[in-house]
Amino acid sequence: MTEDTKGKRNTIPAAAGIGLRANHYREVLETRPPVAWWEVHSENYFGDGGAPHHYLERIRAHYPLSLHGVGLSLGSVDPLNRTHLEKLKRLIERYQPALVSDHLSWSSVDGRYLNDLLPLPYTEEALAHIARRIDEAQDFLGRQLLIENPSTYLEFVESAIPEVEFMCALIERSGCALLLDVNNVYVSATNHGFDARQYIQSVPASAVQEIHLAGHTVKQYDDGAILIDTHDSVVCDAVWQLYAQTIDHLGRRPTLIEWDAQLPPLSVLLGEARKADGLLEERRVAA
């Protein structure tokens, strides 16, 4: 990649992007769809060479990129995984992403990884711990991280701080930014009975650098239902509504359409991105 290409394509506009998945590589290269930017899962590019890098290099030459991690395990009490950080750092140097993110979660303890975004108790202890960890990771990477609010399916007895306050405190202490996943707010609010809109209103607008949108699944039991963040369908109407309220409150932000399971044709994702762009555009006109 030339310096010139990097310069032109290393900022992400306040428009819709799409999660780039391997099944769509060739179509993206051949058709160059009008998507403002792409986001990939960092860990999918932790291999040394071959097809993933072949395609990402070529797609990166034409679009801005965001690296979204799922495996840094920032909330874990284990030491930060240096190998993981080093791989991420190399990836950042190679692809010059505009944004780098991971989650408010943990995934490993005693060296065993569960490959999931596991919930944290929202306590002073956890806050101090994860703030230090984010600080350490940011120092190592030499850049700011965006931290995403999780979808959760349980709460801990000892949680004493509402999630959104925990997030705000984390931003203040570590200097990280927020990746606000509107679907996750909706899922967690429904599962735990808090007010999603109030959560969004409590978020400091200046800290939000990116928004995520995705589809979820309603898991039905005989005695009730719970929402699962499956990323396997279109964004539901209620989440679009919440998204509209979100950008009313925050202003326009780069907005990602995420889809991981039962991946549809690229055209479906482009349709979702157009929908987000439409809502963003309305705010531009209004502003």
Next chain:
Amino acid sequence: MSLRDTQRGFSAGVLSDDVAAIRARIRPGRFGAERHLQIYRNNVYASLTDALAAIYPVVARLVGDDCFRGCGHQYVRQAPPTSGNLHDFGERFADFLASFEPVRTLAYLPDVANLEWQWHRAFHAADAPALALDILAKVAPEQYAALHFRLHPSAQLVASEFPLLRIWQANQPNADTDDVVDLSEGGVQLLIARRDIRVEIEALGGGEYALLRAFARGQSFADAVVAANAAQAQFDLTASLRQRVLDQTIVGFNSN
């Protein structure tokens, strides 16, 4: 309860169904604590079994989906990932299958798994520039014996007493389902390597397999040739070397 205790208890509850430590720490919500935890357990096992299925599609097709899920579940319990880089997960699946009672009678299964693991490694291995034949031509003939040839980072050599390549081919997504592989067809020696970005599997003659294996082990050209000739009478060394430089199985050499 400290954060460490919470995470240890949670992990035990998910991986080993041991909920003693964590149950009382989960706030009764919409449902009881255990059902909330069960959602995470489902997600963890499903995502890790899916990761295995992506690396081992032929094993999955051979044993069927239900059996594969069972194998995956047990493997996750025994050998959960040790890093957040999922490319590393599943390395010991072939050994696991060799000792896992429900599939132990399928003697060829561990070899199939090994082939798929090597395919996976080849897929993600580093790129390497080709070796130009004329560079090789400039080496003085009297120096050949001491050369050490370097294989492409993706190149893997796999031997099996089963007709592994036929099994693999007959279980590709577009394969003819009537194709029956006779397990007594005999063994194979295979080269797995990436050509550009495509991983290819190729059956080798005994001489070429011995030659490339000697290169892979860092043996000198002289020793590799001895091994190749011992493995196969009338082995055509010149043709083999030329082809393997052209198809980028061999990508370099050191003269020390």
